[in-house]
Amino acid sequence: MPELPEVEVTRRSFADRIAGAQVRALQLGKPLRWPLGCDPAELAGRQVRSVARRGKYLLVHLDEGLLLVHLGMSGSLQFATSLPPRGVHDHFELQTSQGMLRLHDPRRFGAVVYASSLDDARALKLLGGLGVEPLEAGFDPLSFHRALQLRRSAIKQVLLAGDIVVGVGNIYASEALFMSGIRPTLRADRLSKPRAARLHAAIVQVLQRAVALGGSTLRDFSSAEGQSGYFQLDAMVYGREGLPCRVCGTPIQAIRQGQRSTFLCPACQKK
DNA sequence: AGATGTCCCTGGAAGC
DNA sequence: TGCTTCCAGGGACATC
Numbered sequence: 001m002p003e004l005p006e007v008e009v010t011r012r013s014f015a016d017r018i019a020g021a022q023v024r025a026l027q028l029g030k031p032l033r034w035p036l037g038c039d040p041a042e043l044a045g046r047q048v049r050s051v052a053r054r055g056k057y058l059l060v061h062l063d064e065g066l067l068l069v070h071l072g073m074s075g076s077l078q079f080a081t082s083l084p085p086r087g088v089h090d091h092f093e094l095q096t097s098q099g100m101l102r103l104h105d106p107r108r109f110g111a112v113v114y115a116s117s118l119d120d121a122r123a124l125k126l127l128g129g130l131g132v133e134p135l136e137a138g139f140d141p142l143s144f145h146r147a148l149q150l151r152r153s154a155i156k157q158v159l160l161a162g163d164i165v166v167g168v169g170n171i172y173a174s175e176a177l178f179m180s181g182i183r184p185t186l187r188a189d190r191l192s193k194p195r196a197a198r199l200h201a202a203i204v205q206v207l208q209r210a211v212a213l214g215g216s217t218l219r220d221f222s223s224a225e226g227q228s229g230y231f232q233l234d235a236m237v238y239g240r241e242g243l244p245c246r247v248c249g250t251p252i253q254a255i256r257q258g259q260r261s262t263f264l265c266p267a268c269q270k271k
Numbered sequence: 272a273g274a275t276g277t278c279c280c281t282g283g284a285a286g287c
Numbered sequence: 288t289g290c291t292t293c294c295a296g297g298g299a300c301a302t303c
Contacts, residue, residue, distance in 0.1 A: 033279070033297095034299095070297080070298090073296035074281080074282090105280095106280085107279090107295090108280055108281080109280065109281095109296070109298090125299085126299090151274095152273080153273080153274060153275085161298090162297085162298080169296080170295090170297085171296095258274095258276080259276075259277085260295090261294090261295085274303085275301100275302085275303080276301085276303100277299105277300085277301080277302100278298105278300085278301105279298100279299095281295100282294105282295100283294090283295095284293085285291105285292085286290100287291080
């Protein structure tokens, strides 16, 4: 499933190649999570300026307006000068002078939304409430700790909410909490400053590492079956219920928090 | 306001 | 074997 690192790796894979391209046509398949929000024909003739990322959204900037692309959980993007005919799960395609950008998304949790600018109400609704970027300077241990002090729910759920820091999905939340020895059910405001700093470092480390690995494994990923992505190979706790902890051998536990599964080592994450 | 629960969707796995 | 049920995931939205 696309997490922040994969979205970033996807961005890097086509941003330079699509920059400067002129839009020829836009084709839609079945409805995605939200409607496009403009007449597809309107976009013909516009030029692609750049592709940026905010959280898990890709921002395809045009000379006028932009497209916000979210991969949901089963979405993937392809950009190529020629592609086979659109299949049943290809729900968005941007034909340009430099190639075709296609969204393949069987579960249709993804979305492509047009906004006239970043200040547009549609863009603000999607991006306005997002927390800081974890791999940028705005994410620092002290302000992270300060933000956690205001929250009483479980630290795992606060991480997932994405309004303090973006990009920590269900997998990385479990992994980062394991790395920092913190129990996922601990109230966010109960983290001491040093423990918050340790969690901060773990989040940065786990995401940075995934971006680095994503670069080399995305190729296998696209040719591989299903979701056995790079991360599964070396997860410390995620998806390892009942298996021995890689550090202490204690069986890994799975619990539910807010309808989501959380994995932890009850010995390494005592409090 | 924060916290919590629900919903969207489909393919694969598990259960009967 | 073939059916049904459950589960995965992000995030908007409703409700308390």
